Amino acid sequence: MSVSPESPRPLRGGVGDVDAWRGALREALVELDAIPIGDTGGRADYTGWAHQLDLGYLTLTDVGSHPVRVVRTPRMLAGNQDDFFMLSIAQEVSYASQENRRFRLHRRDAILLDSTVPFQLRADGFAHHLVLTLPRADLTRVMPEARERVGRRIGADNPVLAVLRAAIAEIYAGEDRFDPQLLPELGHTLRELVFSVLRSHEPADQAGTNALLxxxxxxxxxxxxxxxxxxxxxxxxxxxxxxxxxxxxxxxxxxxxxxxxxxxxxxxxxxxxxxxxxxxxxxxxxxxxxxxxxxxxxxxxxxxxxxxxxxxxxxxxxxxxxxxxxxxxxxxx
Missing domain, CATH: 1.10.10.60 (Homeodomain-like)
Structure with a gap:
């Protein structure tokens, strides 16, 4: 599987229409509404996928679709037990909003989303994100101030985010060869990198970055x-x-x-x-x-x-x- 394909193509977990993709999102992430943009909903060559790896400490989900708007609405939060943080890494240009913050995400930018608060992701071109999902309790135990980082763009030039992207690429490259018993260890490594990404979100010098890694x-x-x-x-x-x-x-x-x-x-x-x-x-x-x-x-x-x-x-x-x-x-x- 390609982490950042040059042109959209179906991957494992691929579906044939937006309704099926909406269901795949619900199973892989949380309940979300997927709204087609332009002729996405009716096109015969629609491409969408949701491929998830369960790594024990967190899940890693590769999601892609023709132009779409994904919304987590207040209605979906009523009585909902989902309580996750999701670090979403944009593979293509998209737009994100949560907590009255709106950002244009360039390729390889990231944003921390809270499953208990409404949010929206939109892509006018092909939509492609890598999403790392981990329980809120895991993150707040290590970073009590994590809530303050929700809805803020983390630039692609963040050096620790670059390490996280490289680790994800290596995991996908070797996915078929991994001993299943190694997956929790890989999940632990990714979780620690997520913590480091969020800690390094504020500007830091090179020495400070080295200390985080x-x-x-x-x-x-x-x-x-x-x-x-x-x-x-x-x-x-x-x-x-x-x-x-x-x-x-x-x-x-x-x-x-x-x-x-x-x-x-x-x-x-x-x-x-x-x-x-x-x-x-x-x-x-x-x-x-x-x-x-x-x-x-x-x-x-x-x-x-x-x-x-x-x-x-x-x-x-x-x-x-x-x-x-x-x-x-x-x-x-």
Whole structure:
């Protein structure tokens, strides 16, 4: 399943009309009214889904629909026993309102919603949110002031929110391979990250942000930084340390706890990205030397030697094995 698809498409838990989607929302989240915008309700190619993962400490729900307005009305609150906080992360531009606060949510922004108070979410284009739902008691026990954060936009540039998004992406990427017994542990990790996101909602300096994050969360954040800077030849533990305002020794410790080192992880990330490029038929005419530079390796000789060390085959042989040319000596999955 894709966490942030470039174009809307049915996912597991997909439904064929807005009425069915409304029912799916009620089962996965809380009772909500879903009101089509434009011709959403009558279109034959309507796309909507509600796919939920029960992670013990909380639930993670991926919901999407063609343009729609979702409303939690006062009528729905009468005698209702639902008592949750929901951190909703926008995957597409949308609009949110609760507690007389109204925000335009950009992609990857988040907002904390209270199931006991009316709220509204609207999307004029495709609607797509990731929703983390946890009992009110869990959050207020740790953060008595959590109620004050309801209905406030949390910007996509919040560094702790970026870690939470990265963790969700990794969970979805490995969902089919996870041992069910690991799900509560993953839920615990996400819950702690939600707490950290809400604590870091007020502006904080880098040192304050670092203090909010444990090593596992820092590792996700550092891996994301490495992935975005692979093209830089001087990428190293020192580069990562400078970006996060910590020592190179601290970076070494964070990576060592995951069973590797910063240098090893950078090499692996470079070789994996190079492998994907070489296997891409759209990149068939791109010179191997140019691919090497795109992953931060300026010498084609060094690139070839390193690629062979990781994949037991040269870059040219691997490309040929993927494009129907003469076969190389090695075989990659």
């Amino acid at each position: 444990g090593h596992r969360a820092q590792l996700l954040r550092m891996r994301d930084f490495v992935q975005r800077h692979l093209a830089e030849p001087d990428l190293s533990a020192r580069t990562v340390a400078a970006a996060f305002g910590v020592s190179a020794r601290y970076v070494e410790i964070v990576f060592r706890e995951s069973g590797t080192s910063p240098a090893r992880h950078i090499r692996e990330a470079r070789m994996e990205k190079a492998r994907r490029i070489l296997a891409d038929p759209r990149q068939r005419q791109r010179p191997v030397a140019a691919i090497a530079r795109s992953v931060g390796i300026e010498s084609p000789t060094v690139f070839t030697r390193m690629f062979r060390q990781f994949h037991d085959i040269t870059p040219r042989e691997y490309r040929q094995s993927q494009t129907g040319g003469p076969k190389g000596r090695g075989v990659l999955p």
